[in-house]
Amino acid sequence: MFKSKFRKSIAVSTIATALLLAACGDDESAGKKEVSAENGKPVKITFWDENAGPQRTPIWEELISQFEEENPMIDVEYVGLPKDSAKSKMDAAIAADDTPDLASVQTSWLPEFSIREALLPLDDYFADSELNGLINEGALNFNKDIVADKKLYGIPYTQNLDILWIRKDWFEEKGVKIPETWDEFYAAAEAMTDKANNRYGYTIRGGAGGSFQIQRMMYAYNGFEDYLTEDGKATINDQKNVEFIEKYLSLYEDYTPKSDITNGYKEMIAGFDTGVVAMVQHNIGSFGEHKEALEESQFQAIPLPKSENGNYVAEGGNTIGISIFKGTDNPDEAWKFAEFLNSAASQSFWNEQVGQIPTNSDVLKEDWIQNSPHIQTAFEVYDDPNTVLYKPPFYLPEYRSILDGTVDSGIQSVMSGKASAQEFLDEWAGAMEAAQAKYSEHFGK
Numbered sequence: 001m002f003k004s005k006f007r008k009s010i011a012v013s014t015i016a017t018a019l020l021l022a023a024c025g026d027d028e029s030a031g032k033k034e035v036s037a038e039n040g041k042p043v044k045i046t047f048w049d050e051n052a053g054p055q056r057t058p059i060w061e062e063l064i065s066q067f068e069e070e071n072p073m074i075d076v077e078y079v080g081l082p083k084d085s086a087k088s089k090m091d092a093a094i095a096a097d098d099t100p101d102l103a104s105v106q107t108s109w110l111p112e113f114s115i116r117e118a119l120l121p122l123d124d125y126f127a128d129s130e131l132n133g134l135i136n137e138g139a140l141n142f143n144k145d146i147v148a149d150k151k152l153y154g155i156p157y158t159q160n161l162d163i164l165w166i167r168k169d170w171f172e173e174k175g176v177k178i179p180e181t182w183d184e185f186y187a188a189a190e191a192m193t194d195k196a197n198n199r200y201g202y203t204i205r206g207g208a209g210g211s212f213q214i215q216r217m218m219y220a221y222n223g224f225e226d227y228l229t230e231d232g233k234a235t236i237n238d239q240k241n242v243e244f245i246e247k248y249l250s251l252y253e254d255y256t257p258k259s260d261i262t263n264g265y266k267e268m269i270a271g272f273d274t275g276v277v278a279m280v281q282h283n284i285g286s287f288g289e290h291k292e293a294l295e296e297s298q299f300q301a302i303p304l305p306k307s308e309n310g311n312y313v314a315e316g317g318n319t320i321g322i323s324i325f326k327g328t329d330n331p332d333e334a335w336k337f338a339e340f341l342n343s344a345a346s347q348s349f350w351n352e353q354v355g356q357i358p359t360n361s362d363v364l365k366e367d368w369i370q371n372s373p374h375i376q377t378a379f380e381v382y383d384d385p386n387t388v389l390y391k392p393p394f395y396l397p398e399y400r401s402i403l404d405g406t407v408d409s410g411i412q413s414v415m416s417g418k419a420s421a422q423e424f425l426d427e428w429a430g431a432m433e434a435a436q437a438k439y440s441e442h443f444g445k
Contacts, residue, residue: 043333044075048090048103050320052080055288059353067340074333084208084264087400094118099325101334107143107317110154111395114147120324121151125335131155131342136359139319146317146394148443154321157342157350159357160283161314161378162216165290167192167278168300170199182221182305185279186247189255192278201255203277204248206415207264211407213281216304216315218244219390223307227392232436234429237422240308245414245421252415261415272299283318284374287355301374303381307388312381316389319359398435406431 049060057080064076079100081089087109093099094116105113113119126132126140139156147153164179171178176192179185189201205213219227222240229235252260257271265282272280273293281304290299307313322338324331340346344362351358352368357378369375381387393399407428413419 042073042075043330044077045101045328045330045333045337046077046079047337048086048100049078049080050086050090050104050106051083053083055292056354059350063341063346063349066346067337070340071336074336076337087404097327099327101328101330102322102324102338104157104320105154105323107146107154107156107319107321108392108394108400110143110321110323111147112397112400113323114149114151114153115397118325118327119153120326120328120331121149121153122155122324122335122338123152125339126152126155129339131339131360134344134360134362135342136361139359142317142319143321148395154323155338155342156319156321156359157347158285158320158354159359160285160318160320161357161381162212162220162281162283162318163301163303163374163377163381165272165280165282165286166300166302167272167275167298169298170278178300178302179279179305180302182308185305186251189251189279193255198276200257200271200277202251202279203263203268203271204252204256204260204411204415205263205265205268205281206252206261206412207267208404208408209265210411211403214245214248214407214411215392215403217248217281219315220304220313221307223309223311223313223388225313225388225390227390228432228436232433232440234432234436236429236432237425241425242421245425249411249414249421261412283356284378285354285356287374288353291355301377303377311386311388312384313388313390314381316391317394393432393436396432396435396439398431398438402428402431402435 047060047064049057057078060078060080064078068074068076087106090099090103090105090109090113094113099118110119135155136159139159140152143154143156144150144152164185166178168178170176170192171188174191176188177184179188192201193199204210218241221244222235222238224235224238224240226235235241257263257276259267263271268280269282269286269289271277273290284301287301303312304314322341324334324338328334341350342360344358344360347358347360348363348366348368351363355372355374357375358364358369363369410419410424410427414421414424
C-alpha cells in the first residue's frame, strides 16, 4: 500500500514551464543501436560520482566491477568528485566541452545543464528499456517537468528525505520527549545541552551547504507550498520566515557548538557521530555513516516537526539520477551502464548501504526496506495524505548559485550578528525574484 502512496506523493509539478516548449531546439535524442565495441576493441567510458567519499566510493567501485564482469568489452573509469565542489567541476567541464560520458547528477542541476545543452535526452532509450514501468513514474515526470523542453535527462536511482537524527539513548537517559512540534524541538535542544560535558542539543550547518538545511527547516515550519508565487514574488522573506530565522539561529552558541558557523556536512555529521550533539538535521542518506559510528540502538530518524498548519512539509524533487552527457562518443555503452545502475539489483545494493529510498519498484518489495526504521520514517512522511511537497524553482539557472553564493554567506552574517534575519531574507528573496524575472523575460513569460 505504501508504494502507491509513495508514487503519488512525489508526483508534484513545477511552475512556469508550460510556455517553454516553443523556446527549445529540435529533438536531439540519439539514435539507438546495439552495444558493440568498435573494431572489436574495448570501449572506455568515464563515470563521475558527484558525492565521492569513503562511504560511497566503494559502493560504486563494486557496481562497476560487476558491470565490467558482465560486459567485458566496456571499461568504466570512475572519477569521484567531492560533494561540495562537484557542481563547479561539472560546470567547468561543460564550459570546456570536456565532459565525462555519464555522471550521477542531482535533480536540481538538470534545468541548468539542459539549457546549456550539455545532456543527452534519454526518452528513446528509456522507452525501449526493461526499466520502463519500473522506475518511479512521479520522479521521472518531475525530472521532465522542471526542464525547459520537457525531455528526460536523468534516470533517478535514489530518493531522499530530510529528517532529524537524534541520539535516542541520550533522550532516554534524560527523559526528554522526542520532539514532534517546533516548541518541543527548541525545548529538546536546550534540555540536551550540557556544555560542561561538551554536549550540545543541536548543530547548525553554518558553512557550505547550510542553505539546504535552513531552507528545508524553514518551509517545514511555515507550511508554504509556493516558493515563488505566480506573479514572481518570493515567499522567502515572509514574516513567518523572519520569525523562524530569528529563533532558529538564536540557538547558535547557547545550544550548539561555536564552530557551527563554519561547519559543513562533514563537521556537522562528525559532531553527531562522535557524541558532541544530540540532534542533527540532515537526510536519511547519512544512515550509513551513523551506522558505522554508533550502535543502531543509539540513534533514530524522526520527521521534521509538522508545520504550524499541522502537516508535514517536505521538498519535492529530492532525487539523484544518472545522466549521459551529449559529448559522449559512446552513448550506447553509457546507456547500458546507466541501465545497469538502475536495475533492481544495483539500486538495492546502493540504496541499502547508503540508507536511501530506491526508485525501482521491484526493490520496494524487499525485506530490507520493510525492516529499515529510517526508511519507514520517510514513508511515514511521504505517505501522509496531508503532506505538502513545496517546489523550489529548480528551473531557474541561478537557483543553485544563489543558494551557494548568497544564502550560505547570509546565514553566517546572521549568526555573527552582522545582518538581521529580515536583511538576510530580503537579499535571498530579491535574488530569486530577479532570477525569475530574467527567466520570464528570456522565455517570454
